[in-house]
Amino acid sequence: MADRPRIEHTLFLLAVGILAWIIPGGGHFLIRERRRAIIIFVTITLTFAVGLYVGSIAVVNSVDAKPWFFAQICASPVVGFIDNISRSGYTDTTGQHVKYTAFGRPGDVGQIYTSIAGLLNLLSILSAVYMAYTGRGEMIGTEEETHA
Amino acid sequence: MPELFALLASFTRPIEIGTTPTSILWMFPLLASISIVYKATKMRVLFWDRFLREVVVLLLTVSLFMIITAVALNIIVWWFT
Numbered sequence: 001m002a003d004r005p006r007i008e009h010t011l012f013l014l015a016v017g018i019l020a021w022i023i024p025g026g027g028h029f030l031i032r033e034r035r036r037a038i039i040i041f042v043t044i045t046l047t048f049a050v051g052l053y054v055g056s057i058a059v060v061n062s063v064d065a066k067p068w069f070f071a072q073i074c075a076s077p078v079v080g081f082i083d084n085i086s087r088s089g090y091t092d093t094t095g096q097h098v099k100y101t102a103f104g105r106p107g108d109v110g111q112i113y114t115s116i117a118g119l120l121n122l123l124s125i126l127s128a129v130y131m132a133y134t135g136r137g138e139m140i141g142t143e144e145e146t147h148a
Numbered sequence: 149m150p151e152l153f154a155l156l157a158s159f160t161r162p163i164e165i166g167t168t169p170t171s172i173l174w175m176f177p178l179l180a181s182i183s184i185v186y187k188a189t190k191m192r193v194l195f196w197d198r199f200l201r202e203v204v205v206l207l208l209t210v211s212l213f214m215i216i217t218a219v220a221l222n223i224i225v226w227w228f229t
Binding site: 033035036039040043044046047050052053054055056057058090100102103104105106107109110112113116117120123124127 | 158159160161162163164165166167171174177178181182184185186188189194199
């Protein structure tokens with residue numbers, strides 16, 4: 001990694017950061033930390049999905065719950081797409097336009113789960129970029145277990 | 149296909165969780181997630197057995213701290229009311 005030209009190294013770090021944001025664990029996958037990548041992907045995706053299931057997609061709302069949204073969007077850009085669906089609402093059988101709503105304890109739990117999932121992904125983005133910066137994968141080789 | 153739509157539709161309505169003391173139990177899966185991701189980013193080399201051990205230790209430590217905090221806050225509230 002140290003032999004790489006500076007620009008190439010910077011672009012690589014940027015790619016790691018962006019991939020880690022787009023797909024949780026993607027940054028670690030790119031730097032060949034595959035085991036870490038799988039753990040991070042499964043855990044963050046599951047946490048976010050549980051949050052959405054408990055509180056419904058209404059817990060993602062960039063207008064009515066802006067501070068929470070800042071944490072949620074760290075999970076993936078897909079959250080922006082969910083926000084769009086959540087804010088646009090739906091038309092019911094009587095032809096009336098209805099907004100998705102989340103309130104009470106399920107709303108709280110859903111909001112906390114999805115936001116924590118976002119913040120955990122922020123942690124893994126920073127971890128992936130730092131590992132790429134220090135050349136972790138190349139320094140200590142692969143993660144295959146060699147000890148008993 | 150109907151199964152897929154039913155699955156997607158389940159994400160459009162919140163599930164039922166009462167405002168009861170048992171709803172606090174929802175924090176434990178979240179603590180597990182935090183422990184797993186934290187240890188996955190923190191450990192220098194990831195060996196499954198050591199990873200699982202450290203996750204369990206962290207989960208128990210954080211859970212214990214949360215329980216102690218909850219008990220302490222309850223005592224404070226009970227004391228002043």
